Amino acid sequence: MSLGILVLAVLILAAAGFLAGRRRAISSAGGDPRRLHSLPGHYGQFAALLTAVPALALLAVWLMAQPMVIEQRVASLLPAGDASTSSLVMADVRRISTGLQRLAVTDGLSPRDVAGLSPEGLAPRLRAVGVAVTSMGPETLAAARAHRDLQDRLGFWMVVSVLATSAAGLGLALARIRPDFRARNTTERFVMVILIAASLVAVATTVGIVMSLLFETMNFFRLYPAQDFFLSLTWNPQFRGGSDLGIWPLLWGTMYISFIALLVAVPIGLLTAIYLAEYAGARARSWAKPAIEILAGIPTIVYGLFALVTVGPALRDWFAQPLGLGASSSSVMTAGLVMGIMLIPFISSLSDDIINAVPQSLRDGSYGLGATHSETVKQVILPAALPGIVGAILLGASRAIGETMIVVLGAGAAAKLSLNPFEAMTTVTVKIVSQLTGDTEFASPETLVAFALGLTLFAITLVLNVIALFIVRKYREQYE
């Protein structure tokens, strides 16, 4: 039974529960709904919720736990190896298991046929059903068979237990329905629990981020000394170990590019916001504001391609080469400039909100003294809006530091500590991508360093975000 049909079955059961609960409530009240504590629909809702929610929750937990249980059981069948090879073998086991499943379907093999398959000559047959296997020994095949058996068995029990839970919920609900049963209150408590659970998802996300980063970072520091990571000035990962993994060249590239980006975006974005908030007419504002929102929504990959195809070559041909500063089209300048363009709408729409939050009475006060518009802006509005604008700039900085696609396509891959903005440099985010999508095995320091880089990135942006949010919140309270 496939997952979709299982979910559908539970939902149909819940719908039936709704109808049954409502009918039972009415009949228990002798056909007079006024004698019920709650509306008939509430009894229906109660039955439906009790039918669907525990069953679906069980299904979700089962789906998450099942792969872990299977891996653990299967791993005990395999010869013990170190962590990295066993994870590779496990990947093979999973693939073969999928392949066996497909073979069973396409070639119509019975479970006994599958059990009788020998490792010889199996690889081409698996390839025919779209599963490429690198190596296959008897142990792997046995493990794969066990994997598949477990999957089948657990899958079967999952269907049974989910449907049983669902039916039990329905029965329990119907048994409790009596005219004096407070169905509305119970339903509402139930809904409340769901609401609270939903609000915890955001917390769970943060916990998940921090846990996964911390856990793998600790693994990394077991393989690679922390002081080298934080203090070394070289970044030179080697495929065969013995790498230098100092964070400084990456942090330098990140900061340099972000600095250039803010240098471009802050003045232009701020002046744009001032013009739109203070000078532009109502009609111009009414189309400019949504336009800016749309522009702020352009995906960064678009800017990345712009950097790669247009800005990079242009800067190289018109500036870097004539000035003798370098011959690379990907450079700090390319990435910084394009990132600056990306940040303009971000900074300007945040600043626009903040400038509009400055009370009109301050403007009146300044005009009343005979100040010109620009004097009012420069000497009254901007100082009043300063905290909010600082918050916006910090949020912009946090975005620039965490930006990935523009630097992947525009900044280059060479980790360098240099001042020349026309040289290719690299950033923390670029290295996270390249180390995690590369070919090195997962348990090596060269891959795990990505988590330490991620943790650093998360920590930096967290500090910037929290300060910015705090400032902006205080600022809004001031004028509310």
Place this chain on the structure above:
Amino acid sequence: MTDATAPEAAPPEPGSLFAPDARTRRRNAAERRFRAYGLGAVILSILALVLLLTSVIGNGAGAFRQTFIAIPVTLDAAIVDPRGNRDIEEMKKVTTIGYGRQLEASMVAAVAAAGLQSEGISDKDIAGLLSKEAAAGLRNRVLADPELVGQTVEVRALANGRVDGFFKGRVTMESAALDSNITPEQLVLAQRLREAGLITIAFNPQFLFGPDASELRPEAAGLGVAILGSAYMMFIVLVLALPIGVAASIYLEEFAPKNRWTDLIEVNISNLAAVPSIVFGILGLAIFINFMGLPQSAPIVGGLVLTLMTLPTIIIATRASLKAVPPSIRDAALGVGASKMQAIFHHVLPLAMPGILTGTIIGLAQALGETAPLLLIGMVAFVREFPAAPPEGFFDPASALPVQVFNFTQRADPAFVERASGAIIVLLVFLVAMNTVAIILRRRFERRW
């Protein structure tokens, strides 16, 4: 602004209202300058964005039109069906190489028939005008309809990427002379074939609906798998993020007590909205793939990661629109004896719905364009097969539109720049459509209390 040495600093004389003094003139000049800076900034930012869009659209518009070669091909039964029994299983054993030979012969014949046979160009070079994908296309066509064997069919195949590039101005005679994949003679022939009407340039549906193609066949690369993968992920995000986001917002806005704990949740949500997207990718890799064992490159993982990324956006938008519903509505409902839950679900939520939907669409649009986290969960993989229908298809490998753009940029052939830009045009069309719907929703249903 203090000008301590100004000689005309004395208070203006009565009657000077009609004649601005020097200082006022200077101040007004400063005013005009400042205004010009502001206008300049607006123009500069518009210019940058116009440049961005023209660059992308200029590079990408060509991807939707492709060079096709139309030739009659006689399907020799001796080659495509050696046993002559029209048995599909037997015919499957004939590889694309066999069909390639058929195409080569037909190409040479077609060129000769058009009277364009020129010296110094081999049969192989003539066939080289066709895409390497053409043989596979012909094979699929024959396997789908074995009756074609022995007949002469009209084949309209993609031209080689270099030939296409030549007609689009990307490949020149000079570059062809240095290129091992094409010769100037071939281009001359292609030009003549175009004049003879055998080569046409037309809309290429394969770009929108076909799967990706390998590095050597840029002309055949399409976005079908990526669009489908993105659609799957958007579906997952919508189904998960909207109910969870709305439920969380209702709790936080309407029920949660105001204390340290809810304050922390609030800061946490605002922070999540600003956490770099790549960090969510690390989360997806560590939790969903390594810990929970979900498959790599699968839309389900991408969808879950993007759901977590979109949640803060939806929660912030939903809370804002719940807050905008005036308390008098709640009071009115409570006043007639509704429970708080009823007041919210019957009255407040429907009134807040336009704002919630707007926020959701904007969140979806963000998720649609997100690239970095998807790179980390393995969606960069080269995927040619379309994922199955949901829900099983959610676990099949797929690509996503923005990741496909990135994939194209990582390939050497410059023809892929056109493909990448074309893919961005498709992406932007979706985004603009979504944002427009959001703006219209807001304009139409926006209520001022």
Place this chain on the structure above:
Amino acid sequence: MDDIRYAERVVSAAEVKIAASRVQVFYGLNHALKDVDVEILGKTVTAFIGPSGCGKSTFLRCLNRMNDTIPGCRIEGRITLDGHDIYDPRVDPVQLRAKVGMVFQKPNPFPKSIYDNVAYGPRIHGLARSKAEIDEIVETALRRAALWEEVKDRLAAPGTGLSGGQQQRLCIARAIATSPEVLLMDEPCSALDPIATAQIEELIDELRTQFSVVIVTHSMQQAARVSQRTAFFHLGRLVEYGETGQIFTNPHDPRTESYISGRIG
């Protein structure tokens, strides 16, 4: 109305400072002010009274062209300051507002220090040659606004930290620091408690020696206490204008009488 204390009615040289004739104000399609004719005298306190929405604040804002900052606002008619039309295209509203200062309904100190608040006007208009001169202007303005003794030790403290009454006196000090000829006050006491109100009223009476003061007020008692001349506005029209004593004791127009005796408004 016997409890009303009338201000001294010593109207010195009755020279006309501001003259308005047939002033019309439109906000978009809304005709907010119709056919207003007023002559405001120098060194006199003139009060504008009337029910809310009657146009008195709108008219006040015409006198230093503050309505220019409101989009969609259109003004017809003629207003002169010392005989010069202030709506003449050659007139720079910036220069006009230096001569016709304004104090607003709610105290609106800038989020700067007390000193910088007062020094703002003199600085932008370039009224001082040196730091010492600005110091002097600030001190004089604060003394005249009866605030000096309270703030002289904390001139660097933010103006927003003062109490409501002090903030409003700071705004008055800020307005008089540019040495205007006319001071417009738009319900300056409406956000203040009675004690602060009394201080401001006392201050207004003192300011009369140097400026022509125009005050919009909701309170008839206040108008009677501080002004020498009173104008009554109703539904966008100027109903009656004259000596304060005459308006309050012997109004010519029945509408004025109804308003003063509390039947309308």
